[in-house]
Amino acid sequence: MSQAKVLLVDDEVEFGFALVERLRLKHYDVKAVSQVEDALAAVRNDPPDVVLLDFMMPGMDGIEILKLIKQIDPSIEVIMLTGHADTRIVEEVMKSGASEYIMKPADLGEVIIKIDNAKKKRNSVK
Amino acid sequence: MNLDVPSMKDTCEVFNEQIKEYRQIVEDRDRELENISIEMAIGLSEVFGSLKSISSGDPLVRIPEISNIELIHKLKHLVNLTAQNIEEIVELSHEFAIGLAEHFDVLHRVSAGDLHARVSGESHVELLESLKRVTNKMIMSISKEIDIRKQTEAALQKAHDKLEHRVEERTIELRILNEKLWTEIVERKRVGEELREAELRYRTVADFTYDWEYWETPDGTLRYVSPSCERITGFTPKDFIDNPNLIFEIIISEDHSILDKHRNDAIKVLSPQSIMFRIIRKDGKMRWMEHVCQAVIGNQGEFLGVRASNRDITIRKQAEEKLSNTLSLLSATLESTADGILVVDREGKIASFNQKFLQMWHIPESVIASKDDRKVIDFVLEQLKDPETFLTKVTELYASDEAESFDTVEFKDKRIFERFSQPQKLGNTVVGRVWSFRDITKRKRAEDALRESEQLLLQAHKMEAIGRLAAGVAHEINNPLAVINENAGLMKDLLELSENIEQNKEKFLGTLDVIFESVNRCRTITHRLLGFARRTDISYAVIDVNDAVREVIGFLEKEILYRNIHLKLNLKEDLPSVVSDRGQLQQVLLNIINNAIDVVEKGGLIEIFTDIKDENAIRVSVRDNGHGIPEDIIKHIFEPFFTTKEKGKGTGLGLSISYGIMRKMGGIILVESKDGNGTTFIIEIPQKGGTD
Numbered sequence: 001m002s003q004a005k006v007l008l009v010d011d012e013v014e015f016g017f018a019l020v021e022r023l024r025l026k027h028y029d030v031k032a033v034s035q036v037e038d039a040l041a042a043v044r045n046d047p048p049d050v051v052l053l054d055f056m057m058p059g060m061d062g063i064e065i066l067k068l069i070k071q072i073d074p075s076i077e078v079i080m081l082t083g084h085a086d087t088r089i090v091e092e093v094m095k096s097g098a099s100e101y102i103m104k105p106a107d108l109g110e111v112i113i114k115i116d117n118a119k120k121k122r123n124s125v126k
Numbered sequence: 127m128n129l130d131v132p133s134m135k136d137t138c139e140v141f142n143e144q145i146k147e148y149r150q151i152v153e154d155r156d157r158e159l160e161n162i163s164i165e166m167a168i169g170l171s172e173v174f175g176s177l178k179s180i181s182s183g184d185p186l187v188r189i190p191e192i193s194n195i196e197l198i199h200k201l202k203h204l205v206n207l208t209a210q211n212i213e214e215i216v217e218l219s220h221e222f223a224i225g226l227a228e229h230f231d232v233l234h235r236v237s238a239g240d241l242h243a244r245v246s247g248e249s250h251v252e253l254l255e256s257l258k259r260v261t262n263k264m265i266m267s268i269s270k271e272i273d274i275r276k277q278t279e280a281a282l283q284k285a286h287d288k289l290e291h292r293v294e295e296r297t298i299e300l301r302i303l304n305e306k307l308w309t310e311i312v313e314r315k316r317v318g319e320e321l322r323e324a325e326l327r328y329r330t331v332a333d334f335t336y337d338w339e340y341w342e343t344p345d346g347t348l349r350y351v352s353p354s355c356e357r358i359t360g361f362t363p364k365d366f367i368d369n370p371n372l373i374f375e376i377i378i379s380e381d382h383s384i385l386d387k388h389r390n391d392a393i394k395v396l397s398p399q400s401i402m403f404r405i406i407r408k409d410g411k412m413r414w415m416e417h418v419c420q421a422v423i424g425n426q427g428e429f430l431g432v433r434a435s436n437r438d439i440t441i442r443k444q445a446e447e448k449l450s451n452t453l454s455l456l457s458a459t460l461e462s463t464a465d466g467i468l469v470v471d472r473e474g475k476i477a478s479f480n481q482k483f484l485q486m487w488h489i490p491e492s493v494i495a496s497k498d499d500r501k502v503i504d505f506v507l508e509q510l511k512d513p514e515t516f517l518t519k520v521t522e523l524y525a526s527d528e529a530e531s532f533d534t535v536e537f538k539d540k541r542i543f544e545r546f547s548q549p550q551k552l553g554n555t556v557v558g559r560v561w562s563f564r565d566i567t568k569r570k571r572a573e574d575a576l577r578e579s580e581q582l583l584l585q586a587h588k589m590e591a592i593g594r595l596a597a598g599v600a601h602e603i604n605n606p607l608a609v610i611n612e613n614a615g616l617m618k619d620l621l622e623l624s625e626n627i628e629q630n631k632e633k634f635l636g637t638l639d640v641i642f643e644s645v646n647r648c649r650t651i652t653h654r655l656l657g658f659a660r661r662t663d664i665s666y667a668v669i670d671v672n673d674a675v676r677e678v679i680g681f682l683e684k685e686i687l688y689r690n691i692h693l694k695l696n697l698k699e700d701l702p703s704v705v706s707d708r709g710q711l712q713q714v715l716l717n718i719i720n721n722a723i724d725v726v727e728k729g730g731l732i733e734i735f736t737d738i739k740d741e742n743a744i745r746v747s748v749r750d751n752g753h754g755i756p757e758d759i760i761k762h763i764f765e766p767f768f769t770t771k772e773k774g775k776g777t778g779l780g781l782s783i784s785y786g787i788m789r790k791m792g793g794i795i796l797v798e799s800k801d802g803n804g805t806t807f808i809i810e811i812p813q814k815g816g817t818d
Contacts, residue, residue, distance in 0.1 A: 014640045018612035059690040083604030104604045105611035
C-alpha cells in the first residue's frame with residue numbers, strides 16, 4: 001500500500017509547514033493550505049486520500065468545511081485537528097462524518113497511525 | 127468941493143477923526159448898557175431869592191432897597207412890604223393856635239374829671255378872650271351839677287346797703303336749709319342705685335351663667351331658671367317655670383332611676399351632690415348633663431329649696447368615649463403585634479408592656495409584678511450572649527432622653543432580637559422610653575442561608591465564566607503548543623536522519639525562531655489570563671475604560687475571528703479615566719460581549735462604543751445585530767437564573783451578576799432591544815468610586 005496522499009488545512013501556517021515537512025520525511029505526499037477556498041479547490045482538483053482539517057478556520061468552522069468536503073467526495077477521509085478539549089465538539093465532529101480527531105498538540109506517531117488507518121478505511125471502502 | 131489930494135487928505139483925516147469919536151461914543155454906550163443889564167439881573171435875582179424864601183416859609187427875609195434902576199428899587203420895596211405883611215399874619219395865627227391849644231387842654235382835663243381846670247392865658251386876640259369866658263363859665267356849671275348828683279348818690283347807697291345786709295342774712299338761712307335737703311336727696315338716690323346695682327349684678331350672674339341654673343322651692347315650684355336652659359335644652363325658662371315637671375320629662379327613661387336616687391340622697395345631705403344623666407332636647411337631640419345641686423338655707427336656718435346647676439358635658443362625654451376607644455384600640459394593637467413591647471417611665475417604673483414581651487424574654491409574673499425595670503433587666507441578663515454590652519446600651523439610653531437606637535441582641539440559645547428604642551413624649555416632654563423587640567432569628571437564618579446560596583451561585587457563575595475562558599484559552603495555547611511541538615519534532619526528525627548539524631543549521635535557526643515566537647504567544651495568553659483571574663477582590667483603581675474594553679476583546683477576538691463576526695470598535699479618544707474595579711468591570715463587559723457573540727449570526731456585527739455620558743459617568747454600549755429580545759423576555763433578563771440558552775449552556779446568572787456589579791459600583795446597566803432588530807447593552811460607569 002502506497003503512502004497516503006494528505007491535504008493539511010490549517011490557518012496556523014508555522015504548524016502546517018513543520019508538519020508537512022515531517023510527514024514528507026516519512027514519505028507522505030502532503031500538501032498544506034491555510035485558506036478554506038484553497039482547501040476546497042484542492043479537494044476538487046487533486047483529491048487527497050485524507051484531509052487533516054483544523055476545526056477552527058477563520059470565517060467558517062471545521063464542521064461546515066467537513067460537510068463541504070464530504071459533499072464533493074464522500075470517500076475522502078477527514079481527520080479533524082482541534083485545540084479544544086471539549087468532548088461535546090468531538091461528538092459533533094464524529095457525527096458529521098469525520099473519521100478521526102486529533103487533539104493539538106499531537107504526537108507525530110499518533111498522527112501517522114490515524115492517517116494510515118484512514119487510508120486503510122478509504123481503501124476498504126473503495 | 128475941493129478935489130485936490132491934500133484937501134482930500136485933510137477931509138479924510140477929519141472923517142477918520144469923526145469916526146473915531148463916534149466909535150468912542152458907541153463903545154461908551156455899550157459899556158453903559160452892559161452895566162445896567164448886569165445891575166438889573168442882580169436886582170431881579172435878589173427879588174426872586176426873597177420871594178423864594180417867603181414862599182418856603184421864611185417871612186423874616188429882607189433885601190436892601192438900593193438900586194440905580196427905578197424899577198428894581200420899587201420891586202425890592204414891594205417884596206419887603208409883602209414879607210413884612212406875611213410876617214405879621216404868621217405871628218397872629220401862632221398866638222391863636224397857642225390859645226386854642228390851652229382850650230383843648232383844659233377841656234381834656236375837665237372830661238378826665240378835673241373840674242378845677244380853667245383857661246387862664248391872656249391874649250390880645252379878642253376871639254380868644256371871649257372863647258375863654260364861655261369855656262370857663264360852662265366848666266363851672268358842670269362842676270356844680272356834679273356836686274348835686276354826688277350827694278343824691280350817697281343817700282341812695284346808704285339805703286341800698288341796709289337792704290343788702292338783710293338779704294344776706296336770709297340767704298344764709300336758706301342755704302343751710304337747702305344743704306340739709308340735698309344731703310337727704312343724695313342719700314336716698316345712693317340707696318336706690320345700690321339696690322338697683324345689686325339686683326343687676328345678681329341677675330347678670332344668674333342670667334349669664336353658661337350652665338343651666340335653677341332654684342327649686344320646697345313646694346316643688348321653680349323660683350328661678352337661667353336663660354341658658356334654652357341653649358342646652360331648647361326649652362325657655364318660662365317652659366320650665368310653667369311646668370316644674372318638665373325637667374323630669376326630658377330626662378331619658380333609662381336615667382330616671384339615677385335622678386330618683388339622687389333626690390333621696392340630696393335631702394339627707396347638705397353638701398353638693400353630683401350625678402350625670404342624658405336628656406332629649408326639644409329638637410330630639412340627646413345631650414349629656416352633669417347635675418350638681420345643693421340645699422338653700424336662709425339666714426334663720428330655714429330650708430328655702432334646692433339650687434341646681436346642669437352642665438352640658440356631651441362633648442366631654444364624646445371625647446371620653448373616643449379616648450376609651452383609642453385606648454382599647456391601642457391595647458388591642460399592643461397585644462396583637464408580633465413585637466415584644468415595654469414602656470418604662472423616667473423613674474424606672476414599668477408603665478406598660480404586652481404579653482409578647484413576657485413570652486419573648488421568658489419573664490415570670492412574679493418579676494413583672496414588681497413593675498421595676500431594674501428587676502426585669504437583672505432577670506433577662508443571664509439569657510444574653512453579651513450581657514455587658516446590653517447593659518451598657520440600656521444605661522446609655524436611659525441617660526440620654528432624646529436618643530433613638532436600633533441594634534440586635536443575641537441570646538445564648540441562639541435567638542436574635544432586633545431592639546428598637548425611642549423616647550415616649552407627651553408634647554415635647556420626654557416622659558419615658560419605649561423598647562420594642564422583634565424576634566428575627568428565623569429571618570436571620572434565612573438571610574444567612576440566602577447569602578450562602580448566593581455565594582454558591584456566584585461561584586457557579588464564576589466557574590462557568592472560567593470554563594468558557596478556559597476553553598478559549600486552551601485553544602489559544604494549544605495552537606502555539608502544536609506549532610512548537612511540530613517544529614521541535616521536525617528538528618528531531620532531521621537530526622535522526624542526518625548527524626550533520628551544519629547542513630541543517632539555517633533551517634534549525636528558523637525553526638527555533640518559530641518556537642520562540644510561539645512560546646511568546648503562550649506567555650502573553652497566560653499573563654493576560656492571570657491578570658484577569660487575580661482581580662477577584664474588589665479594589666478601586668484609576669482605569670482607562672478603553673483599555674479595559676480592549677483587554678476583554680483580547681480574550682474573545684479569536685472566537686470572533688473564527689465565527690466570522692465583524693467587530694467594530696468606536697472608542698472615544700481622550701476618554702476621562704474612571705475610578706473603579708477593573709476586574710468587576712471586565713466581568714460585566716465579558717458577560718455582555720459574550721452574549722452578543724452568542725446571539726449574532728455568522729458574519730454578524732458587534733459594535734462597541736465608548737463615550738462620555740455626562741461629567742459624572744462614562745458610557746460603554748455593546749450593540750449587536752442579532753435577532754433582538756422579545757418584549758416578554760426583556761423584562762426578565764436581569765433576573766437570576768433566567769436564560770434563553772439551551773440547557774447546560776448558561777447558568778442564567780451573567781446579566782443578574784452584571785446588574786449587581788453595576789449597582790454596587792454606583793453605575794447602571796440598561797438594555798435596548800427591538801424584536802428582530804438587534805440589542806444594545808449600555809453600561810454607565812461612575813467616574814468616581816463605588817457606593818461601598
